[in-house]
Amino acid sequence: MFEQTIRNFKINFIRHDGRNSFSSGDQIIGHISFDLTKETKITSITMRLKGNANVHWTAGGGGGTRKHYSARLDFFDLKGVILQEDRATRGTKLQLGTHVYPFTCPLPLGNFPSSFHGVHGKIVYTLTVGINRPWHMSKDFVTELNFVNHTDTNQPGLNAPLSGSNSVTPCSLWCNSSPVTLTVSVAKKAFTPGETVKIFCEFSNPSSKTATPKVKLQQKQTFYTHSKRNRKMAIKNLAYVSGEPVGAQVSYVGTEIMLAIPSSASLTISECSILVVDYIIEVKLHVGALDEVVVLFPIILCDTPVQSYPPV
Known part of the structure; x- marks a missing residue:
């Protein structure tokens, strides 16, 4: 089983400013690491950076009369490659042991809202790393990012009594x-x-x-x-x-x-x-x-x- 072949998957972010959050226009820099319990053929390692908002609630009485309300906004959906597929061999053989791959992914510029988890909805930013093997479904590892919308403190009235x-x-x-x-x-x-x-x-x-x-x-x-x-x-x-x-x-x-x-x-x-x-x-x-x-x-x-x- 693939789940037994790959272990200890980690995404490590490198931050030189000491912050534990990301904002519009930031470069997300880091590396992934994982252990293989045996020699394994990998076709590719991909990454996907997404930001979206979802809301959902119900209203009304019972007996099938309840109404559902929902909405979704997609801010961005970016895709990249950490390990490119070798088309000649249709994959890369990785040896047993620990493997580390660096990555860099820029966040797009835009007035995107800060991360939030609420009673009836959420705003979420995720980085998904997918490890792909021949004849196997992709094994995805999802990490949620803490995204912060920087406030323009020069707005009039913010520092007024x-x-x-x-x-x-x-x-x-x-x-x-x-x-x-x-x-x-x-x-x-x-x-x-x-x-x-x-x-x-x-x-x-x-x-x-x-x-x-x-x-x-x-x-x-x-x-x-x-x-x-x-x-x-x-x-x-x-x-x-x-x-x-x-x-x-x-x-x-x-x-x-x-x-x-x-x-x-x-x-x-x-x-x-x-x-x-x-x-x-x-x-x-x-x-x-x-x-x-x-x-x-x-x-x-x-x-x-x-x-x-x-x-x-």
Whole structure:
């Protein structure tokens, strides 16, 4: 059996920049290695570099009434050869032992979205090495690449501060309370995974109830069909922190809340027509058991650190 003949197959990438990811226009350089348990005739060793997005979900009830929705985008599909077929001998005899072959494969230029695995879809980049023998099906070894879309940090607004405010009037029997106000600001719009967001909150709580601030980082995944007539959304809570309670009858108290973005968080995806990933910081002030004030901030997660504007 071919599976018993070839063992310990590995794809080793050579990176001089220390990164574990690839981006548009990069040269993928490395070598493959494998062991043969006996002399084996190989017709060729091929490689295939692919990038695509797939989404799929169902909707409706049971009894055969459920509908399936799906879409697929192919970004590129490139083929190359590591070991060329010797047409004269219809193959190359390889001896028992370890064999190593270098390869180089350029990634095409383009605004391709970052790798992502979501609830109802994924964006995947793969390198497949196929080892071909006479009278045998190709034995394929697939490696998934971590592809990153570099964000242009010169875009206006990425390093500009964000601010917003909202208020609510806690209702008693006669609803005669003064409004509870929440004003929130952050230093910029773009962050990197693993970065900590400093959130400055200012509260006005003239009510007779204690108010508790809570901050949440949400990831919104949106999946579309090609026509955009159908979509499916999934919300994931990635981080959560609660601030110190704000006492009753307090006016304009300021505090800072630190929200750590998980280092494992995926990057924002806006370049794909069938799969979009957004991030929102939700700041919520709970007033008693029923009322709450909410301020939302859309942020961007990118691969390059963005410096905020210096204070004026």
